[in-house]
Amino acid sequence: MAGHPPASVDPARFWAGRRVMVTGGCGFGGGHLVLRLVALGAEVGVFDRQPEQPGVLCGDPARAEVDVMRGDVRDQAAVVAALRRWRPEAVFHLAAQPLVPESIRTPADTLAVNAGGTYTLLEAVRRIDQGTAFVLASTGGYYGENHDDRPLQEEDPARAAANLYGASKIAADVAVQAYARTFGLPASVCRFMNTYGPGDRQTSRLVPHALRRLREGGPYDFGDRDDGTTRLDFLFVGDMVEGYLRVAERLAGNPGSCYNFGSGRPTAIRAVARMVSEAYDGVAREPLFRGPRRDRPIVKSLDVTRARTELGWVPTVSLADGLARTVRYATAGPAG
Template sequence: MENMDLRPLFGGSYTDLRVLVTGHTGFKGSWLCLWLQQMGAQITGLALPADTTPSHWGLLQLDGVRNLEVDLRDSAALRAAIDAEQPHMVFHLAAQPLVRRSYRDPVGTFATNVTGLVNLFEAVRGCASVRALVNATTDKVYLDQTTEDGYHEQHPLGGHDPYSTSKACAELVSECYRKSFFSGVGQSQPRVATARAGNVIGGGDWSEDRLVPDLVRSAMAGAPLRVRNPHAVRPWQHVLEPLSGYLRLGQALLAGERAEGPWNFGPATDATMPVAGLVARMRELWPGVRDEPCNDSHPHEAATLRLDCGKAARELGWHPVWNATQTVERTIGWYRAFHEGNTVLSHSDLSAYVADARAAKLDWATSP
């Protein structure tokens, strides 16, 4: 299955396309580069070095990906890099992505997630080659309020912690630049959209203060993890789910479809579950996973978070592929293979995901 030809995916939009991925050394960014490489894109990654050891980016060892170490806060270096690379498509994933770190470093979080985005847009404004830009934000951009059906794209933005607030600001910055500088200015101007997704799991994530990496580390250490907020409800999804949404959205923007603005990408309904439910599913697959209550005080987190992804289904034909069982099995299978046999299953996971998408007859996977 690993020899599957992925170049026809998304209508062949990415074959030979010059693509810039910011944040390529991170969890989602490294998976996105793997997928783009398999589709024949010409990839430039722009980011700081990976901040975990090991890192998924380092393990993949992707040939042909140009690696640029550039800080988003350095506007001159960022502009020079984009001018030199002349990308057609930009996927912006670089960020300070951790809630608890944002409490420790709010200034750095806002500088990267807001000012860094402004610097990127200014660089893109001066680069005539860019045709489309997808800015990946988060499902945490919404004002925390009770909603039975999940947040849809027109719900008010908000934010309690510095990370969530910085990403809500990033949504406003994106809309500002889209309306002020890009929309209606001319066909040469890039089309801009934002993609809201979160609670992403899958192999290769070793970030601090994230549930699955913390559980994996505790399992390897033979000690229980003290779990915060076991009753908090989250829309868990495999990392390949939102990435398929980003790629479908990029395809639509490149084709001139009416796809600008914000989009939600979330999992199937049965994958939205409490933290305790996810831990229990992981424990079934890896008995070494153990947890215990944590009674320490901790920063605010929303009690319930669900997304309404009806817009993506209706207008992009996008649907999640893997249910909760498949998501957790693939995630735990990846970590166990790595820790017990030093095997990296990322290529086979991607092939399996695409095969299941084709079996489900999703347009992006089956179109010629």
């Protein structure tokens, strides 16, 4: 398929009336995905161990159109019950322990949720309905640390980072590929880079942390995890959602496939912090990064050629525009 324009798919026609299950659908990325699916007319079931958590889904009137079931992806009986309840035609698996610092504090729980939970869900799908499309939310952390400007490609090897989050997501990523190739499941992997956007409340991540510091009015301090020179690929959550949908819409023709999603343009996190400050109140604060100075900055961006040529996906929201939307939401709520 590479090098040829993808066949056109009408999302509204494809998703209207389609039964969909989203694990982790009450979280940040999951909530945005669920709202988009509802808008397209899908029948959405959400499986989440924290269904009351505040977020974009919890505060939106469309939540009334979503069937929400409390459950943990590590609980095989609960997973099977959810699949039998909804009989989904597509499963988007977003449930995860997504935070690097937490993976260091609770490595066993991180591995159990991210790796073990993915195996549990895959096995349940295999036994109940092997025709169910399965899309995994993986990560650019699959590729570990990188120090050159070459965008990373899907064929690049997995490299574990210095934390358990990366290892746990590599295990999940490889499991999905293996189930697709071993059992013929229509399953695929989406590797996303540093997704940000309205409603993200995880302040261990750069943009929510910046917004918290700005609201508090104290030092614009980002701690000692980095020296500010790291250059990363940032992806707006709306572009991430469209990536999920494009993969699922074309999955039947390419099971076991992996796709990168990012802007392809790495930006220094110090510069991103400055941009958040200016978008917040017009003040160009200098962020304080107190990590040890690196001789070679970490650089990570993803080559999205495959997503563009096979799926017709391209990012549409610039970093400046995406940060502006995120700041407006944080300062004025969903109506802002």
